[in-house]
Amino acid sequence: MAADEMDGADSSELLRAPLVIEYPFNRTTGPVVGAFVTALRNRTVLGIRDTSGRVVCPPVEYDPRTGAPLEELVEVGDAGEITSWSWVPEVREGQPLQTPHALALIRLDGADTSLLHVVDAPGPDSVATGARVRIRWADEPTGAITDIECFELDGGAS
Amino acid sequence: MSIDPSEDRSVSTLPEGLWTQPVPSVPVDLGDDPVQRQVVPASMRYDYSPGLATSRFLRGLAEKRILGERCPETGEVYVPPRGVSPVSGLRTTEQVEVGPKATITSFCVVHIGFGVNAPPTPFVSALFLPDGAAVSLYGTMGEIAHDEVRIGMRVEPVWVDDADLTTSMENIRYWRPIDEPDVPAEQLKGHM
Known part of the structure; x- marks a missing residue:
């Protein structure tokens, strides 16, 4: 068969199939992340102080700059x-909220770094850098980052 | 997705761990049941198309034929074909049936299998160079003890039942030895 013939094949020649790649990770949390998620289960957020005195949240086991x-x-x-x-207008399966929402970096009071989470807000016009947000806790905490159900804009029901 | 904890081995269950870490001071009471592990499934869903050349290859497999395509410059046959020669970058010009007999060019004894289709461990995964091809196909060995597999061993594919043939690599259940002399390793150079 010649190349032109082969490449002249119409698109019905092209196979398609769903492909799902899954990894069932079962992770040990270690002493720092373990304490962080355990505290979340108690509706408390922990950061960790690095060698320069800054509070890193979520906490890490080693200093991001020195490795100590x-x-x-x-x-x-x-x-x-x-x-x-960033605003997420179209929600995908597995995202933390099933309504359009913001993905945001949030610097919690007392922390010097930011945590990535979702903000439940009515629309992108209601979200702004510098806006105050507050944790909405999950009804049944399990010891995971999802114990923070989302953040909501502080001072206004979203 | 389910996890069988009895089959799980983790760093934290080793006597000293893999390495020691300082235990942090905690400013709040965490109770006596701290979280030590988390099941975190990750999943990616694709609508996958292999392209025209590999589609032709997969349709061949549905007829129990292994189809490669030839580089117009070197004359080598690549399988599975991707539509262009990986050596010259030119479009492949000719479809060529290779195998089904093949030679083991490399193998690995697998002791920790994963995936729904993994054979019982230990098993041998290997690269199989079909006769007439320049490169090897991945597969698993059957009908032989894992410690008897050799580079250069001659093999043939074992296909699924005709009723179960689809346009899939899974048409080849595994490869098995055939009664032919080994191919000397020097002849396999460049074909791993």
């Missing part, structure tokens, strides 16, 4: 401000 092991977990607030965000 970190040991001083500290409690941070359940409200903070948006440092960056």
